[in-house]
Amino acid sequence: MKVWDGFVRLTHWAVAGIVLWNLFGPTDSTHRVLGYVAAGLVVARIVWGFVGSRHARFSAWWPTRSHLVDYLRSLARARPIHHVSHNPLGGLMALLLWFLILALALSGWIMRLDAFWGEDWPQEIHAWLAIAVEVCVCVHVAAAVLMSVWTRENLVRAMVTGNKKAP
Numbered sequence: 072m073k074v075w076d077g078f079v080r081l082t083h084w085a086v087a088g089i090v091l092w093n094l095f096g097p098t099d100s101t102h103r104v105l106g107y108v109a110a111g112l113v114v115a116r117i118v119w120g121f122v123g124s125r126h127a128r129f130s131a132w133w134p135t136r137s138h139l140v141d142y143l144r145s146l147a148r149a150r151p152i153h154h155v156s157h158n159p160l161g162g163l164m165a166l167l168l169w170f171l172i173l174a175l176a177l178s179g180w181i182m183r184l185d186a187f188w189g190e191d192w193p194q195e196i197h198a199w200l201a202i203a204v205e206v207c208v209c210v211h212v213a214a215a216v217l218m219s220v221w222t223r224e225n226l227v228r229a230m231v232t233g234n235k236k237a238p
Contacts, residue, residue, distance in 0.1 A: 074155055075233040076124040082116040083230055085109075086172065087208075094205060103179060110176035113169045132157035139163070151222060153238050158218075164211050171207060175200045 075083075089109040093102050120129040138159040145152040152158070157165060178197040187193050215226045229235040 072155070072235060072237045073233050074126045074235045075230060076127055077233070078119055078123060079116070079127045080230060080233055082112045082119070086112050086116075090172070090204060090208065094201060094208075103183075106176050106179050109172050113172050117169065126156040131155075132159075132162040134159040134162040134166070151218070153222070153224075153236075155235060155238060160214070164207065164214070168204065168207050168211065171200055171204045175204065 086109050089105045089112075093105055093109070096102060119127055122128075125131060132154070134157075142152055142154075142159040154161075156162075175197060178193055178200055181187055182193040182197060218224075219226045224236050226235075
């Protein structure tokens with residue numbers, strides 16, 4: 072069944088590519104521009120979470136406490152609950168990554184302000200946020216692969232094609 076619309080997939084892969092480029096590429100004007108583009112795409116995706124297609128909306132996958140507890144219990148029983156949209160941990164990771172990307176853009180912008188010229192803390196915060204993104208991306212990719220194998224549902228392909236197994 073069709074789950075991820077074109078906008079969700081476009082923003083996901085565009086932000087993923089930008090994050091990879093900015094983590095491992097040169098920190099030049101392209102880095103800065105791409106960082107702002109990534110932040111703009113995240114803001115657009117957040118808006119899409121309110122007005123977008125059914126499975127893209129926050130109402131379809133918001134990781135409430137009760138959803139998280141139920142999902143964690145299902146994992147502990149080795150019988151993960153199937154979710155058409157994001158599972159609660161995947162939703163939590165999406166929110167965390169979006170927050171970190173927006174915080175990176177903000178800290179990058181602050182680093183360039185005259186008011187903070189010569190200050191080390193904006194650059195230090197930016198570096199720590201970049202490390203946090205690296206860790207979260209690694210966990211995100213590992214979880215997508217692990218859950219794909221465990222549940223026999225190719226989550227990476229679903230984010231490419233937009234299609235997932237129906238419940």
